[in-house]
Amino acid sequence: xxxxxxxxxxxxxxxxxxxxxxxxxxxxxxxxxxxxxxxxxxxxxxxxxxxxxxxxxxxxxxxxxxxxxxxxxxxxxxxxxxxxxxxxxxxxxxxxxxxxxxxxxxxxxxxxxxxxxxxxxxxxxxxxxxxxxxxxxxxxxxxxxxxxxxxxxxxxxxxxxxxxxxxxxxxxxxxxxxxxxxxxxxxxxxxxxxxxxxxxxxxxxxxxxxxxxxxxxxxxxxxxxxxxxxxxxxxxxxxxxxxxxxxxxxxxxxxxxxxxxxxxxxxxxx
Amino acid sequence: xxxxxxxxxxxxxxxxxxxxxxxxxxxxxxxxxxxxxxxxxxxxxxxxxxxxxxxxxxxxxxxxxxxxxxxxxxxxxxxxxxxxxxxxxxxxxxxxxxxxxxxxxxxxxxxxxxxxxxxxxxxxxxxxxxxxxxxxxxxxxxxxxxxxxxxxxxxxxxxxxxxxxxxxxxxxxxxxxxxxxxxxxxxxxxxxxxxxxxxxxxxxxxxxxxxxxxxxxxxxxxxxxxxxxxxxxxxxxxxxxxxxxxxxxxxxxxxxxxxx
Ligand SMILES: Nc1ncnc2c1ncn2[C@@H]1O[C@H](COP(=O)(O)OP(=O)(O)O)[C@@H](O)[C@H]1O
Ligand SMILES: [Mg+2]
Numbered sequence: 300x301x302x303x304x305x306x307x308x309x310x311x312x313x314x315x316x317x318x319x320x321x322x323x324x325x326x327x328x329x330x331x332x333x334x335x336x337x338x339x340x341x342x343x344x345x346x347x348x349x350x351x352x353x354x355x356x357x358x359x360x361x362x363x364x365x366x367x368x369x370x371x372x373x374x375x376x377x378x379x380x381x382x383x384x385x386x387x388x389x390x391x392x393x394x395x396x397x398x399x400x401x402x403x404x405x406x407x408x409x410x411x412x413x414x415x416x417x418x419x420x421x422x423x424x425x426x427x428x429x430x431x432x433x434x435x436x437x438x439x440x441x442x443x444x445x446x447x448x449x450x451x452x453x454x455x456x457x458x459x460x461x462x463x464x465x466x467x468x469x470x471x472x473x474x475x476x477x478x479x480x481x482x483x484x485x486x487x488x489x490x491x492x493x494x495x496x497x498x499x500x501x502x503x504x505x506x507x508x509x510x511x512x513x514x515x516x517x518x519x520x521x522x523x524x525x526x527x528x529x530x531x532x533x534x535x536x537x538x539x540x541x542x543x544x545x546x547x548x549x550x551x552x553x554x555x556x557x558x559x560x561x562x563x564x565x566x567x568x569x
Numbered sequence: 570x571x572x573x574x575x576x577x578x579x580x581x582x583x584x585x586x587x588x589x590x591x592x593x594x595x596x597x598x599x600x601x602x603x604x605x606x607x608x609x610x611x612x613x614x615x616x617x618x619x620x621x622x623x624x625x626x627x628x629x630x631x632x633x634x635x636x637x638x639x640x641x642x643x644x645x646x647x648x649x650x651x652x653x654x655x656x657x658x659x660x661x662x663x664x665x666x667x668x669x670x671x672x673x674x675x676x677x678x679x680x681x682x683x684x685x686x687x688x689x690x691x692x693x694x695x696x697x698x699x700x701x702x703x704x705x706x707x708x709x710x711x712x713x714x715x716x717x718x719x720x721x722x723x724x725x726x727x728x729x730x731x732x733x734x735x736x737x738x739x740x741x742x743x744x745x746x747x748x749x750x751x752x753x754x755x756x757x758x759x760x761x762x763x764x765x766x767x768x769x770x771x772x773x774x775x776x777x778x779x780x781x782x783x784x785x786x787x788x789x790x791x792x793x794x795x796x797x798x799x800x801x802x803x804x805x806x807x808x809x810x811x812x813x814x815x816x817x818x819x820x821x822x823x824x825x826x827x828x829x
Contacts, residue, residue, distance in 0.1 A: 352702050381704040392699035395691075406703045451699075 305330040305462060305494045306351055311360035313350065320346055321357070322518035333488050333495040335509035337502060339540070342515050344498040345389065348464045351496070352384060353377045365461065382410055385455030385463040389470065391447035393439040399426070399450050400435040406457045425453040429483060445476025452483060462494045463487070469501040481508055502541055514540055516549070591787045597708045598716055611714040619680045619715065620722030624729070626679050627672055631730040634667060635659060635737025643746050656753035657760040659738035664761065664770045665826070668731040670818050673777035676723055677810035681785035684715055685806040688789025689799035712790060716782050723778025724771050731770070769825045776817060781810045
């Protein structure tokens, strides 16, 4: 698996505002496959994508993408590497002052010198791939949440990247939009041979489309493998997360003092 | 007591750190000069948003301030029988002080706050991050044209303010209160010096334009990307810009006109 890894993280340590978010994360993401990274909210899934994209630098450890040591890249080379990466942000992040068409055309206009009619062909092709060719003249404010994400998806594949990262693509979507996104992610992976990294806390959807998955909690990878391997994983924490149990190794209660004394009952340690 | 001293020190350190961040940010913004074919249309758009859209408030304020100057000047000067000097008084007050300062304050309220809110919103909705991930530097693509537009628009707006103010003063002084038109313009022409007054006024507004635009784009870029963060950044833009303009105005005035 190591030989075919597109992204390698090794002993990555990362802190933010004095809080340790990753405490030695080691992870290989294979080329041409869909890898799901799951974990509770606030564990640093988005942060992980930003480390891969070079927007953040780890305190220590190795982050390598397509053979490049990302934190050590010069600005120029980093920007060049990013042209091979697409990222679908949680909010879609469409440019609000540009139409759907112009949003998808944006990376093409910036990074290529293609003539206008070729840009038009590519944009329409990408919009067709997400089923929104007819929506090209709309402004982002006129789109539903699901459509916004599809346009953002069309934009992130405009330059035919090698890698695409999805940040919580299913969060807050209705069942139909969710189904559409699941299908799109799977189709794009198989038709374009994209390496896909999917960050999510929606367990069933993620496990249904990924080839590999890993679960992050408390700054560490607590379980990884194929969906079947994970479902049969011996760790109680992995099972609690996968099955959504309210109490378990991750306690229901935020660490708190003694109940009796907090409520002022006699007999409480005070 | 120790806590107070510590808190005071912390505020000091944070202020210096944020000033350092702002300077670093400025270097990143003005460092790269884009291709004219890319940069120029972006700049034009921002000149429209920042300059043209501020025109209405600048013209209206200039007119009223000129008219008020006309009234006050006439009242004071007529006591000495020298109401003919009203043109000189209005022009010098406007060109040296009021046009650069009031335009800058209006600019901070109208354009600066809008810049901060717009950039803050782009940050909160991850538009800036997504641009970065597309291999486009938002400092150059988003921030630089806005900074330059503010820098270029302010002197022009201040000049328009002066012109409109002089016309407003004439409406009141000449048309209404009956000062002789020849002495209104003649006194003005004789007393306003191009280098000492006009150029110094323009230098002031260039400095103010730069500072206001810098504060506005930096506050937007540095804001906490939430709705509360954006609104507090917008407030900070207006407060910091106003204080900076008034403080700098004193310094500049002392340097320009202080050698008695
Ligand atoms: N700009 C920031 N400054 C400081 N802390 C941050 C910042 N962004 C995120 N964090 C913290 O980092 C942790 C991980 O955030 P994130 O990667 O967004 O989590 P996830 O995407 O898994 O929900 C969170 O606890 C969050 O509070
Ligand atoms: Mg997240």
